[in-house]
Amino acid sequence: MRFLISLVMLLPLCAQPPQEGQKKGPPPMKNLKVLKPEEVLPAMRSFTIALGVNCNFCHVQGDRASDANPKKDIARMMIAMAHDINSKFPDSAGKVYVTCYTCHRGKTEPETAPPPAQ
Ligand code: HEC
Ligand code: HEC
Numbered sequence: 001m002r003f004l005i006s007l008v009m010l011l012p013l014c015a016q017p018p019q020e021g022q023k024k025g026p027p028p029m030k031n032l033k034v035l036k037p038e039e040v041l042p043a044m045r046s047f048t049i050a051l052g053v054n055c056n057f058c059h060v061q062g063d064r065a066s067d068a069n070p071k072k073d074i075a076r077m078m079i080a081m082a083h084d085i086n087s088k089f090p091d092s093a094g095k096v097y098v099t100c101y102t103c104h105r106g107k108t109e110p111e112t113a114p115p116p117a118q
Pocket of ligand 2: 058075098099
């Protein structure tokens, strides 16, 4: 999985023909409303692990900047919600207590009750 992710991330770099005076690096992010550019890829990797999904659970195949997949906007609301929860801890000063994984635990829909006793 990790190998696959790095491969996917490298593809756009390889696809670009070398150009004079062009800065090296990944293409600029086109549609960020919540995250800073440098936060995007680490966040994306953590989302896939936290929810147990692949990139296309939230993205349209072939266009990561598109908002056509409604899960992407749900994820934006979840980022804001998690941020809000963290800011309400008594000693919050920038600390992260609650992440996507805290609730999701590898599932798209978090459980609200423990599994029945066996
Ligand atoms: C749980 C949903 C979710 C998953 C899974 C997810 N993403 Fe995202 N992705 C988002 C959201 C939300 C944004 C927009 C963030 C913002 O508005 O600041 C985004 C933005 C991006 C962007 C920036 C696009 C642009 O040009 O604006 C890239 C690139 C990206 N994701 C790549 C990935 C990759 C690669 C994966 C798989 C490893 C992935 N995403 C998995 C929700 C997700
Ligand atoms: C406080 C608990 C909590 C946290 C933290 C949380 N979520 Fe959620 N999330 C939920 C619950 C509960 C649902 C199911 C209810 C719903 O779909 O509205 C859900 C649903 C979702 C869905 C829709 C799933 C589907 O099948 O449609 C996405 C996408 C999602 N969360 C992304 C995220 C991401 C990304 C993060 C971290 C930034 C996150 N969530 C953090 C509780 C949480």
